[in-house]
Amino acid sequence: MDEKTKRELIEIVGEDCFTDRLIDLISYSKDASEHKHRPEAAVWATTTEEVSAILKLANQEMFPVTARGAGTSLAGLTVPEQGGLVLDLGRMNKIVEINIEDRLAVVQPGLVYADLEKALAPHGFFFPPDPASGKVCTLGGNVATNAGGIKGAKYGTTKDYVLALEVVLPDGRVLHTGSRCMKSVSGYDLTKLFVGSEGTLGVVTEIILKINPRPALTSTAMATFQDLEDAGRAVSEIMYCGILPSALEIVDQQTLIAINQNTDLDLPEVEAILVAEADGHTKEETEYQLSKIINIFKKNGAGSVTRAEKPEDAEALWTARKSAYAVITRINNNIFVEDLTVPMSKVPDMLRAISDIGKKYDLKMPTVGHAGDGNLHPCISIDGTNPDEMKRMQEASAELFKKVIELGGTLTGEHGIGLAKARFMKMEHDDVAMDVMRSIKQTFDPNNILNPGKMGL
């Protein structure tokens, strides 16, 4: 990026909101994936007008622009792979409006998920797709990745809540998609096209989200399974028995062993643990749902079933699942949190495959996941400074995704493609699908300035 361009950027955002300092370039070179590349400069935009002027300039000077929220992506979505400019939206973090009558919230993209939750709580409302990084991730990032969370099985993912968007296109035009209405089939669904587009089509500058009334109560139970297949059957049966649990999580044996090695929780080292939560507005309602779940646990060979009597007990049942990440990250110096989804009936097959692939490549791959929607997270823990382990990790990961596709699954449930899975795109999508995706990219971004190199396009 030449000095003239930098001066023009400073004219748009002001001296204080532009940087090409080394410390900033390093901090913008990475997200939570293994990918890394420094940008040449970064700006903190504060208005839609600024974003528009920046993109217009980028389109004219043909430099890449990578939009960024909190940079918590696990797949390299926010790594400026081809240098250029990082467009940090973290300072566009206002709640524009909370409208309970219309059941919506209007927010800027840099707003942190947890801050929206905090603002909705007094109204008795919430925004259900709750990523594990909720304390820090931004809603713009959630829209760009179509983020999910543990409530996916009942409440869906981000796309199910985005009503409308304000998007700046690469040529600087400002596009308004969708409407403030709960229902709308007016024209193509441009809103959905942008959700999960990983910042490759436009830069979102305002988001209108549908919000839900928060059920007041939850009931929780945990079951142990000596046999993975039994746990898998229980998951399937729960999901078609007529009720929808608000969470149904699985923790595998390797994770339980890792937790026991690093804590004093003393968990049973069975093949799988399932934790289920039912929500509702009366105790009767949640207990009814939970009883159904518990019956299915028992029918499918659960070893022990523990039902939380009090909220503190529920916390204890969640400990295994919630402590998993912190424990797994400490096994070695690097962790690769994979993300895949298979049809629910295939969860046990996939878990077996993960275990077999781990053994084949001599890698630790403890796995947790949102069993209720078939979304699993094998976490490959390795010594990142060991080239041989890195190579085995890459090979294991390729085999993992081959298996996912064989089982009728998909490459990612909630983390996105980014750089991490760009090489697998053709495994899932045939030539026609890839062609159409490329045409869409070409239509919106003919000069390929927005987050180039992502999604294997």
Place this chain on the structure above:
Amino acid sequence: MKTKYGFERKFRDQVLRCSSCGFCQAVCPIFGLTFRPALNARGKMLVLQEVMDGDAELNQELIETLFQCTTCANCSTNCPSGVSVPDIIKEARKDMVAEGACHPAFIGMNEALKMRHNIYGEENSEDFERERNRKADYVYFIGCVGSFREDEATMETLDLLDRLKVDYTLIDEVCCSGVLEDVGHRINQDLVNRNIELILATGAKKVITGCPYCFRTFNDVNSYKGLRDAGVKVIHISQFLKDFDFDVISDMVVTYHDPCDLGRHCGIYDEPRETIRKIAPNFVEMPHNRADALCCGAGGGVRGAYPANSIAMARRRLDEVEQVGAQVVLTECNSCLHNLANAKLRSQKFNIYTTAQFINMLMTESGK
């Protein structure tokens, strides 16, 4: 591993363990103020990873991030990978100073301490109208901020100890010198020895510190081993006061600010609260409290090196005091007191004291 840098020898594995998840961003007081990822713990660990990989030099360019950390430890408390960021930062600062890349605010600080024996380079402290270096059960160790900046709070604390009939003595104390380690220098063993000698000469078996940082230095730093070997126990004033009944009650709405050095670094959250609840039944917590408390912005040399950001962090803390409608905010650290008091706006009507100071004021008022 051959490397010229101490931070790498000591913490290579820890620095690598930072998985860049970014969770620290949610709690970093400097990020919360600036929204600049380079200043957050993740940004700092990325910089150090690049230094270890040979992709960045440990030079002047890195001062702005590596010297801009209050070492509040909110990042490490919330780090899923268990990275001890403040320890790493302190070690990296030493390497930087060795490379000639010291923040201007701390250049020659070690030399200045040799001359003047306190962090402010001042000649004489308040004498607090008390005999020093006498035989006593306890030594009360004030600390630099309490001696040179918050002497009113110290005077009230000493008056309180007198009221409680505690047999204590002051000593001709010098800076504990722990702070040197925070800003890239090495601890001054001459100063350490002087404190140890003076303490031992009193025959006291317990030292009460008014400063949580001195408390940590005496208990954790190897240079003060002589004190521990001699069987001298060092406690913080908040631990000492919790066993007393004061027989005074304030009807004001009181809140408490957890100093990072006492809370997250030493796990002391309950003792101050026990005492405060006895004297102020209208006690309220701020939204961020205990392990989650916001930093006052003064620590890690940030007050000296980045005063504007330091004060701005203190303002964020005081916003919470207003939010809960407190009339009094108490703390257990003269440095927090100093920074919060400096940041207080004229429109903010609450008062800021140390707990001991407040108790003594109540006792004076009620004629006890």
